[in-house]
Amino acid sequence: MIHSRRTRAGRPGPGEDPIHTLRFGVNYTPRHGWFHSWHDFDPARARADLDAIAALGLDHIRVFHLWPLLQPNRTLIRRTAVDDLTHLVDLAGEAGLDVMVDGVQGHLSSFDFYPEWTRSWHHRNVFTDPEAIEAQATLLRTLGRALAGRPHLIGLQLGNELNNLVEHNPVTADEVDHYLDTLLAAARDGLGDGGLVTHSAYDAAWYGDDHPFTPEASARKGDLTTVHPWVFSGDCARRYGPRSPQVQHLAEYGTELAKAYATDPARPVWVQETGAPEPHIPATDAADFARATVRNAAGCAGLWGVTWWCSHDVDRSLSDFPELEYTLGLFDSSGRPKPIAKALAETIAELRRAPENAPPRDIALLLDCESGTRSVSGPGGAFFESWMRLRTEGVRPAVVLADRALDAEHLAARGIREVVRPT
Incomplete structure (x- = not known):
């Protein structure tokens, strides 16, 4: 359900529970200099970017500093960098x-940012080295204390898609669990009870066989589950076409898949990154894709919100980005809103004026990944295609794990009356 009584920022009004108010926002990418702008933070430029974002009717942003600038030495956290972030x-x-x-950060737009104390002669595995883990915990604790108490703070996330760092930092699923538990505890210790504490992973956590970041970790650790359903994962858009149901319902599907792994039936899910990358989504289809993605996701019970990637295109004066990164913004690199920005703003306004009262998802599709074959639930997989087939036939399927298919209490808590097997 989408509540319509909101403050100027789209925040919950007095008496509303913020965890049940559907939110719409954008991942903030600075127009001038991309995230390299943290080297010489310019408040005036940031203010102009933020005012443009707010003018679209969005209610929140997600922000990213760079790890090497915040913590250039294992035992040094730069106060000026923290101050820039709080500013x-x-x-x-x-x-x-x-x-x-x-x-x-970690990982941003295909670039990895490591402090020098983790590299070369000083190489440390960021997931398994005890001192590296403690240094990250100290950073999160410090950031939490610096940010705590701000009424407009949603919370503190460990980092952006940390599982992108696995390739250069081998780790097991058990070691990931220890890493996440340690850092989540540190973030909570710093922030206190005044906001959400979360973590995020890119789609390999859900679709990748034997990937050490597991669906269970995403769906059970932290205060809510974050999903990043990108249309290039599993070649979804190229496999099915940019206007296909598989593409237009991908964020909805990712939300329902995440809910299946949660032990708490009421645990919220946040579509924290989704966007229209060219050429997977041609510019001529981007506006319709945005409308469909947001509307379909909004029909999921327990959705926290949708946060678009991203606010501003990467300026082409910056080199070596994958081509799709240059055109992902709602605004172009000169600051002009693109057609997708108008489409997104209009769709959000419509949903706020007339919230969709979607019928319950009382039919669930059974997902059996006990053998470790998570790929069946990714684009091209048998489970994925069965779910999408049901959806195109007018069914709005939930997802239930095989080991819970006979758990009457679990099914009742989720409003599921029938479980069907993939065809």
């Missing part, structure tokens, strides 16, 4: 935007 958060609040802060 940006305060500017967002002045613009009427709530803020989610990601702590360890």
Whole structure:
């Protein structure tokens, strides 16, 4: 359900429970200099970006600092870098935007950012080295304490898609669990009870056989589940076509898949990244894709919100980005809103004026991944195609794990009256 009584920023009004108010926002990519702008943070430029974002009717942003600038030495956290981050958060609040802060970056738009104390002669595995883990915990604790108490702060996330770092930092699923538990505890210790504490992973956590970041970790650790349903994962858009049901319902599907792995039936899911990457989604189809993605996801019970990737195109004066990164913004690199920005703003306004009262998902499709074959639930997989087939036939299927298919209490808590097997 989408509540319509909102403050200027789209935040919950008095008496509303923020965890049940559907939110619409954008991942903030600075127009000038991309995230390299943290080297010489310019409040005036940031303010202009934030005002443009707020003018679209969005209610929140997600922000990212760079790990090497925050913590250039294992035992040194730069106060000026932390101050720049808190300044940006305060500017967002002045613009009427709530803020989610990601702590360890980590990985952004195909680039990895490691402090030098983790590399070369000083190489440390960021997931398994005890001192590296403690350093990250100290950083998150420090950021939490610096940010705590701001009424427009949504919370603190460990970092952006940390599982992208697995290739250069081998780790087991048990070691990932220890890593996440340690960092989540540190973030909570720093932030206190004044906001959400979360983590995120790219789609390999859900679709990748034997990937050490597991669906269970995503769906059971932290205060809510975050999903990043990208249309290039599993070649979804190329496999089925940019206007296909498989593409237009992908964020909805990702939300329902995540709910299946949660032990708490009421645990919210946040579509934290989704976007229209060219050429997977041609520019001529981007507006319709945005409308369909948001509307379909909004029909999921327990959805926290949708946060688009991203606010501004990467300027082509910057080199070596994958081609799709240059055109993902709602605004072009000169700051002009693109057609997709108008489509997204209009769709959000329509949903706020007339919330969709979607019928319950009382039919669930059974997912059996006990043998470790998560790929069946990814694009091209048998389970994925069965779910999409049901959806195109007018069914709105939930997802239930095989080991819960006979758990009457679990099914009742989720409103499921019938479980069907994939065909």
